[in-house]
Amino acid sequence: xxxxxxxxxxxxxxxxxxxxxxxxxxxxxxxxxALLQEPETYTNLLDTARRLVFGLxxxxxxxxxxxxVMRQSPWWRRxxxxxxxxxxxTPSLAIALFALIVFGLSEIGIYVAVGITIFPFAVISLIExxxxxxxxxxxxxxxxxxxxxxxxxxxxxxxxxxxxxxAFRNVHALAWKIVVIAEVFSQQTGVGYQYKLAYSFFELExxxxxxxxxxxxxxxxxxxxxxxxxxxxxRWRRTEGAAT
Amino acid sequence: xxxxxxxxxxxxxxxxxxxAATSSPVVHIEDLAFAYGDGHMALDxxxxxxxxxxxxCVLGPSGxxxxxxxxxxxxxxxxxRGRVMVDGALLYEDGRRVAREASAMxxxxxxxxxxxxxKVRQNxxxxxxxxxxxxxxxxxxxxxxxxxxxxxxxxxSWPGNLSGGQxxxxxxxxxxxxxxxxxxxxEPFSTLDEVTARFxxxxxxxxxxxxxxxxxxxxxSIREAVFLADNVYxxxxxxxxxxxxxxxxxPRPRAYEDPQLTEIEATMVERVLRHWGFYDNSGxxxxx
Numbered sequence: 001x002x003x004x005x006x007x008x009x010x011x012x013x014x015x016x017x018x019x020x021x022x023x024x025x026x027x028x029x030x031x032x033x034a035l036l037q038e039p040e041t042y043t044n045l046l047d048t049a050r051r052l053v054f055g056l057x058x059x060x061x062x063x064x065x066x067x068x069v070m071r072q073s074p075w076w077r078r079x080x081x082x083x084x085x086x087x088x089x090t091p092s093l094a095i096a097l098f099a100l101i102v103f104g105l106s107e108i109g110i111y112v113a114v115g116i117t118i119f120p121f122a123v124i125s126l127i128e129x130x131x132x133x134x135x136x137x138x139x140x141x142x143x144x145x146x147x148x149x150x151x152x153x154x155x156x157x158x159x160x161x162x163x164x165x166x167a168f169r170n171v172h173a174l175a176w177k178i179v180v181i182a183e184v185f186s187q188q189t190g191v192g193y194q195y196k197l198a199y200s201f202f203e204l205e206x207x208x209x210x211x212x213x214x215x216x217x218x219x220x221x222x223x224x225x226x227x228x229x230x231x232x233x234x235r236w237r238r239t240e241g242a243a244t
Numbered sequence: 245x246x247x248x249x250x251x252x253x254x255x256x257x258x259x260x261x262x263x264a265a266t267s268s269p270v271v272h273i274e275d276l277a278f279a280y281g282d283g284h285m286a287l288d289x290x291x292x293x294x295x296x297x298x299x300x301c302v303l304g305p306s307g308x309x310x311x312x313x314x315x316x317x318x319x320x321x322x323x324x325r326g327r328v329m330v331d332g333a334l335l336y337e338d339g340r341r342v343a344r345e346a347s348a349m350x351x352x353x354x355x356x357x358x359x360x361x362x363k364v365r366q367n368x369x370x371x372x373x374x375x376x377x378x379x380x381x382x383x384x385x386x387x388x389x390x391x392x393x394x395x396x397x398x399x400x401s402w403p404g405n406l407s408g409g410q411x412x413x414x415x416x417x418x419x420x421x422x423x424x425x426x427x428x429x430x431e432p433f434s435t436l437d438e439v440t441a442r443f444x445x446x447x448x449x450x451x452x453x454x455x456x457x458x459x460x461x462x463x464x465s466i467r468e469a470v471f472l473a474d475n476v477y478x479x480x481x482x483x484x485x486x487x488x489x490x491x492x493x494x495p496r497p498r499a500y501e502d503p504q505l506t507e508i509e510a511t512m513v514e515r516v517l518r519h520w521g522f523y524d525n526s527g528x529x530x531x532x
Binding site: 135137138140142143144145146147150154155158159236237 | 317347348357360375418422
């Protein structure tokens with residue numbers, strides 16, 4: 001990761017002066033130091049993070065419920081299939097605008113926009129996981145009279161975890177982008193709002209710095225939260241031939 | 245149903261005369277019938293009794309309904325006809341499940357079916373919890389049975405780090421540890437290599453003698469049945485019913501290559517093959 005970053009920095013420092021739109025690296029560093037010293041910067045980042053968490057929670061939670069219902073019978077599968085198809089093929093921007101019109105410019109509009117956008121992707125991964133559950137383990141659980149709680153906690157969830165993680169990782173990247181788009185249209189705080197400000201004042205330094213801060217936030221979630229969680233969850237997999 | 249040269253066996257239609265089988269049967273099955281959803285009859289008119297503490301081998305060709313029988317005993321399938329009593333409780337009668345929550349039975353499948361994301365100890369403990377064994381007894385139970393099955397040192401291992409034979413030992417420990425009325429085993433050694441399988445069969449007999457549990461062991465191997473069993477219950481080819489109950493009166497410990505066992509096996513092969521439809525004029529055995 002170091003080399004691509006270094007290459008981009010070199011290209012930037014060589015080229016910025018030849019364009020009339022790129023800011024200079026020096027002025028960008030100055031801007032970023034100034035921004036990092038302002039407490040509002042962190043409130044803005046936290047606002048965006050909060051909207052992401054609620055939106056993700058809403059969309060992922062709904063997806064889990066819907067995929068469990070879809071698994072109950074082919075009828076339910078057919079019932080929900082058009083919703084999955086419709087939400088997956090509508091442009092995310094249209095979904096965001098729609099949610100903001102329906103729910104006004106409050107934060108709820110953002111939660112709904114994020115939720116609707118990630119919902120179909122999560123459903124598809126989860127259904128695939130549920131379809132691949134091992135009937136042999138279910139039989140073992142039933143022969144040994146596992147309680148419902150034991151089955152969920154010790155059989156279903158661990159068995160679904162690879163799919164839960166894959167689904168979550170896919171939708172979490174998508175969700176960040178939707179939050180920012182929705183913020184541009186509706187909010188007075190957050191990373192998206194800062195983009196809008198930078199754009200209206202034509203301050204390219206700020207745009208670059210806010211983009212960098214945003215990327216850092218996504219990276220922290222990925223490497224600081226998701227990956228360590230995965231390592232703990234899948235420690236049993238570091239074993240040879242971990243088949244049942 | 246009579247067969248020429250029958251010796252040492254009792255026919256299915258006759259009453260079971262062995263004292264052990266009548267004194268206190270753990271399993272009593274009458275006129276059992278089961279058909280799968282597609283109408284395929286797996287069992288039709290099966291009647292048998294298994295005594296407490298008995299090592300019973302159910303022998304039959306593929307598709308004779310042996311595994312279905314275990315499925316019924318363990319509560320996975322409800323039969324369409326017949327009576328099933330386990331440990332004094334009526335489990336099924338005339339196609340209805342009578343005992344609402346029958347107690348769990350130990351079950352060893354062909355494959356170990358351990359939860360790979362739980363350590364060996366937790367795999368056994370989950371069965372203990374489900375069987376409502378008080379938590380203070382868990383440690384001792386787990387240690388005792390893992391030790392007995394020769395894998396005491398692996399309690400804190402992931403199943404994925406064990407060999408196939410070791411995983412099957414864990415599965416056997418799990419089945420025995422809940423100390424059920426009945427331990428069901430569905431060809432548990434059939435996926436292991438023959439050397440490991442022989443070793444495990446001998447150890448299983450040791451463990452069984454120490455615990456005095458009742459084991460219903462399903463197999464298609466006549467030699468395996470003869471080596472292990474107190475009584476071999478030979479089934480007809482499907483839909484399954486009892487062809488023959490055959491007491492094996494060879495004292496234990498038995499040797500796998502004991503000529504007495506070979507002789508019993510030969511007689512049994514001769515008889516069952518006629519009924520399993522594998523007998524051809526060359527006299528070649530094809531069932532195994």
